[in-house]
Amino acid sequence: MLGTSPLDNLDRDIYIATTSHDEECAGQVITWVTHASLVPEKRNVVAVFSKFNHTYKVLSASGVFALNLPSREQTAVAVRFGLYTGNEIRKFDNPGVKIRTVADVPVLCETAGYSVVTVMSQVDLGDRVVVIARVIEEKFFSEVPPLKLSHFLKSCSEDEIALQRSNYLKMVERDAGLISDEL
């Protein structure tokens, strides 16, 4: 784990948020994701995105995205979507990234499941945006073990861990002056 707070110490589920708008695909690893309702027909979800991410820019335009739950076999996909930005590389142009379209959203194949969600509301925290979304379609493949943060970190090379640390420190520095005290 990279942070020093008890909140950094949770073995979170790794999700990969994917979306597209005007034929531009975007996607990123996201771990700050939780349910916000119990009722299956009205399943609300909260996801926290950095405003600077390519994925957030594209999902702001499309209003829909998928939360994919990668399998433990998909650590390379998680590295691609979590350590690099779509502002610099085309993440979907890779043989390891297989997609199909569900409800007009690119969804990753061979995962443990996905929820396609539509954005209902957003709260701007200055550095991050809390996106509140409603599930419109989802599937869970209970026989496929999902990728947890601990598996992901164990499978990363030393160079990948070093890149994560460097990304993390740059983001902390960038975000420090942006967080709003007037919420």
Ligand SMILES: Cc1cc2nc3c(=O)[nH]c(=O)nc-3n(C[C@H](O)[C@H](O)[C@H](O)COP(=O)(O)O)c2cc1C
């Ligand atoms: C383990 C891990 C967890 C992450 N969790 C989040 C998160 O909850 N929210 C977020 O905005 N970025 C998170 N990120 C960072 C983004 O995945 C990363 O900045 C990515 O490069 C953004 O890609 P994009 O610019 O193509 O959207 C996480 C990265 C890793 C490796």
